[in-house]
Amino acid sequence: MGCGAHTASSDYGLPCLPSPTREEALVTKxxxxxxxxxxxxxxxxxxxxxxQIAEQLHVSKARLRRLRELAKQYRYLDDAGQPGQVPLPSYPEALFPDTVDKRSLQVSEAHQRLASKHAWIRDCLQAGWHFVSVWEELSAQGITGVSRSSFYRYIENHQLTRLGETYRRVVPEIVHKPGEALLLDWGKLRDVVDPVTSKKRTLWFFAGVLGFSRLLVLRLVWRIDTETTLRALESMLRELGGVPARLTMDNPKCVAIEASPYEPILNPAMERFAAHYGVLVEALPPRDPQKKGKIERPVPFIRRLYESHGEAWHGIEESQEFLDRKLVLANQRRHGTTLRRPQQLFAEIEAPALKQLPALAYDIEQYHEGTVRQDGHVRFANKYYSVDEKHIGAEVVVLGGSKLVSIYRGGRLLEVHDRLWDPNRSKSTKPYHLKPWERAMADDSYYRERARKLGPAVEEMVLRIIRKGQGFIDTRVIFGLMSLDKSYKAAEIDTACRQALATDSLSWRWVKGLLDAARGAEAERARAAAVPAPPPAAKPRAAYAHVRSMAVYEEQMQLFKNGSPDDIGGWMH
Structure with missing residues (x-):
């Protein structure tokens, strides 16, 4: 639908203007x-x-001063800068005479030599010769020493670059066999105002014509995206009752994620659709509408069919029904090229040549382009799906069906996931996309390896906890058991686990209590061993000569009470 170098009409049906000649460009300048x-x-x-003039018109002050002096010279201004004696001439008469570009008066020696063979050069270009071929044959005509750039300047100055276009614009007819191709194209139908949102929307049509019978079908759509295109294509094939051998269309993103004049990269969704229906998809080169002229011409014809509908808007379904009625009549009229009625030609010859439709309809997939996040997941429909970490930051294509989600990069399949429909899950991560330690923790091998280092009883307890099947609750208990080696020896932990297994107490707190109890009993024994020895027994009084017995003191006290002072005094001495 674009207007290339050799097309005669634009996307909107307007003629493409040829590039201006050198003289035309000079006049414009x-x-x-x-x-x-x-x-x-x-x-x-x-x-x-x-x-102020320089600021408003964005011109240099030097140019303004030069024009001011010229205006004074031609007496548009006086010497004081006030309006002069001569009024300004009316537009389009020039205020000042045009300066002569002296370069245009110069003629090179190569130009003079080429001018002697002007007729021969013109005849060769009219015959369709390439510019380089003509330049290479100059030596055979006795002209040497002319560079290729000088030759190009000569043919451009003499308007010889377009001579061969008249011959090259003749496009040969592309003949299709019955059932060979369905040619497709998009076009704008009209702008409508949504009565609900009061916003303007563009209504598009997706049209297809069979290459042999010229039978025309179309669907009205709101968007030109992958999902809408596939649904419209499937509806067309159901209407035709069969599948052609090839689908020929332009190269928008819904058809080819990378257009190319040689080998385009098809949209993965379109590839899967084509594989399901057994049809070949032909994405045409950029700016090459001649290869599908059988559908290019009906585009303005479809707009003309809709003219009688009027500006009233009653919904897309009503407009589709209106155009369907028009197409029934159009397909029954005699075609201007084949001089046959498309509907009759289709029913008699082309319909039997179409391949049979598959038994199951294609599961239309949603198309999404996204970037792989730093956690190795790409978002699709508010869910996240993993890819290999080497693709982090890359642009990928995600196709989501009712059961599977496929991720592509550059047309190559990266990963396939089961689609997440559970509202309580947001991520689908493949085990081999996990980090090594995360991958090891995904099963019991990581826990068993750590527990085995602490002792067989610890390993047995970990296995019995895992068999309980309580998910992260069990994992937290196992984490607690593994962390005991920070405070206790492996032999102590193994002994405590053996005691816990004997009572079927699969609890971190129970094992921790046993370890604390054992540690407390050991501390008590240590304190008991550290109590000092009792003091030695006292010696009998007889062992000390200078110490009197209590009997002596009792006797003396009795004398003090009953005896004379002389007796007491003698005792005291």
Whole structure:
């Protein structure tokens, strides 16, 4: 639908204007210069300053001063900068004469030699010769020493670059066999105002024509995206009652994720659709509408069919029904090229040549382009699906069906996931996309390896906890058992686990209590061993000569109470 170098009409049915010649470009340039000079002089006559003019018109002050001197010279201004004696001539007359570009008067020696063979060069180009072929044959015509750039300048200056287009624009007819191709194209039908949202929307049509019978079918759509295109294609094939050998269309993103004149990279969704229906998809080169002219011409015809509908809007279904009625009549009229009725030709010859439709309809997939996040997942439909970590930051294509989600990069399949429909799950991660330690923790091998280092009883307890099947609750208990080696020896942990297994107490707190109890009993024994020895027994009084017995003191006290002072005094001495 684009307008390339050799097309005669644009996307909107308007003729493509040829590139301007050198003279035309020069005239346009002179006209722009004259208009700018007039605007500057008018502002100078009105009393506008140079700085203000330079700011408003974005021209240099040097140019303004030069034009001010010219205006004084031609007496549009006086010496004081006020309006002069000569009024400004009316537009489009120039204020100042055009300067002569002396370079245009120069003629090179190569130009003079080529001018002697001008007729031969013109005849070769009219015959369809390539420019380089003509330049290479100059030596055979006795012209040497002409560079390729000089030759190109010569044929451009003499307007010889377009001579061969008349012959090259003749496009040979592309003949299709019955059931060979369905040619497809998109086009804008109209703009409508949504009565609910009061916003303007564009209504598009997706049209297809069979290459042999010229039977025309179309679907009205709101968007030109992958899912809408596939649904419209499937509906068309159901209407035709069969599958052609090839689908020929342009190269938008819904068809080819990378257009190419040689080998495009097809959209994975379109590839899977084609594989399901057993049809070949032909994505045409960029700017090459001649290869599907059988559908290019009906595009304005479809718009003309809709003209009688009027501007009233009653919904896309009503417009589809209106065009369906018009197409029934159009397909029954005699075609201008084949001089046959498309509907009759289709029913008699082309319909039997179509391949049979598959028994099951294609599961239309959703198309999404996204970037792989730093955690190795790509988002699709508010869910996250993993890929290999080497693709982090890459742009990928995600196709989501009702059962599977496929991830592509550059047309190559990276990963396939089961689609997540559980509202309580948001991530689907393949085991081999996990980090090594995460992968080891995904089963009991990681826990068993650590427990085995602490002792057989610890390993047995870990296995029995895992068999309980309580998920992360069990994992937390196992983490607690593994962390005991920070405070206790492996032999102590193994002994405590053996005691816990004997009572079927698969609890971290129970094992921790046993370890604490054992540690406490050991501390008690240590304290008992550290109590000092009792003091030695006292010696009998007889062992000390200077110490009197209590009997002596009792006797003396009795004398003190009953005896004479002399007796007491003698005792005291």
């Amino acid at each position: 002179n006209s722009r210069r004259r208009m700018m000079e007039r605007k500057i002089v008018e502002m100078l006559v009105a009393g506008t300053g140079v700085n």
